[in-house]
Amino acid sequence: MAENKGVLVCGEIDSKLASITTELLGCGRKLADDLKEDLSCLLVGDKIGDAAKEAIAFGADKVYTVEDPLLKQYQADSFIQVVEKVAKDTLPRIVLFGQTSMGRELAPRLAFRLGVCLSTDCLDLTIDPNTKLLRQTRPVYGGNAQAIFVSEFMPQVVTVRPKAMSPIERDALKQVQGNIIPTRISIDTTKVRTKVLETVKEEVVGVKLEDAPVIVSGGRGMRGPEPFKTILKELADLLHGAVGASRPPADNGWVPEATHVGLTGKIVAPDVYIAVAISGASQHIAGCSGSKHIIAINKDPEANIFKEAEFGVVGKWEEILPAFTNKLKELL
């Protein structure tokens, strides 16, 4: 049997090369260099355009582009056909996906199709110098611990948490050396058993959570939708930031799902994360522990959030927040 070689990044395009893909390329470049093997990137869509060149500039040696009008919209059943074919034809040693809406679906499917077991949501990936196997570090038990997994079955498939890896410096000159390989794969539409009837976007006005330098998040202790629109919003606006939430406010419909931070919500890493009436469950912390500074406001001095925070105030937000916001208005 042919030996598996090289690292394959399954890229994503959101009008341009997605930031998660540049992160995967950064991580993949390092792994490929350690193995002294190639880094390739797969891009799938109806029109790929400049994203292929960008993938080269961000570190790929080779880019497989699969363009087809049938691939305009992401559907697991059509995209998996492409990923499976490319993985079978190119026999990579390692396949990297983002822990995204798409990667979460495609990676397990690919792994089960190829007879391997994967690790999702990895925070760290390194090559074991002795065995050349991939050491896959991921959080488990809601973030209460981390585990390192290793698999001898090829390819080694993982998904990587957004923002856990850094892209390499974009090198525009490299674009000329890179190899872009347009690849035709015919999609068997009889195997597409789902149909997207409608895509509904719940636009959040103002600064996007993922880009916000400051996030003011509220938890179950806010007790309703109102404070998210008034006092938390006012504070977030003052700081040019965005309003976030723990899971209960999102589950209760107090805030749009897109504001939900955590293991099963958004992973954010702002400069300042202000957690108001959030207890600090590990699953919530998993989404904000990358923040430079965490600030907690909670009436319970024993709340776990104080173990994560750098600064905190113990007391009711109803009393603390107005004074805090007013003082900031004076000072800023």
Add this chain to the structure above:
Amino acid sequence: MPGINMIVCSKQVPDPEAPPSLFKVDTVANKMVTGPEVKPVISQYDEFALEAALRIKDKLGGKITALSLGNKIVRDVIKKALAVGADDLILLEDEAFDGGDSWSTAHALVAAIKKIGQYDLILCGRQSSDWDAGQIGLGIAEILGIPAVTLVRKVEVTDRKAKVERVIPDGYEKIEVTLPAVITVTSELGALRYATLKGIMAAAKKQPIVWKPADIGLESSQVGAAGRRIKLTKLFQPVKEAKCEVIEGETAAEAGANLAMRLRQAKLL
């Protein structure tokens, strides 16, 4: 479509909402250990999956089978599925099932699903509350060769099809999928209903069906730890130094104002 057959995969886990300080790593055994204070529960998203199934049954009727794989499954915990309205409870319970990975667990669940025979909809949690892998539902779909929709917050079944809402980062998709299918459920679907007294009493009288590997046509070497395709080499807890500076004041309001001054002084804001 009367009489839709549903299978809900439900796993027993240590209460994921227990305080983080109660979760410890036994580095010798390479295992998580939780204190006796941490009660076993049905994995959170599996409860949401059960609720999704119950809502379908409320509307269309049909049968719900709860399926759980593990070792030493606590009857009082898992019987909650029966108490809220599942019709059958099947346990894949044996020492040999211990220590599996997603690969061996999904294959054992599929062997059981094939033995159950009839299924229109298989419901799973989006991820388990212990290992947080988010793989089993898709694994089951792949092995059975049926479609899957993940991160579902709403399901409606009509005429051999399901219409579902799938959560995406900035909204949701309305998706139609042919049956049989796997659906993995997310928290926005809504919490599991409470069991009624009648339900609890009926569940107390029912006994779960227990299957061993041989009952589902598998060798001990194919299940649990023996059937793994990925190795757990190390389990650890990164150390973090607790260093919260608690800002005080005569009143809570004053503490709030003091926090603002302290953050300005520290040049954070």
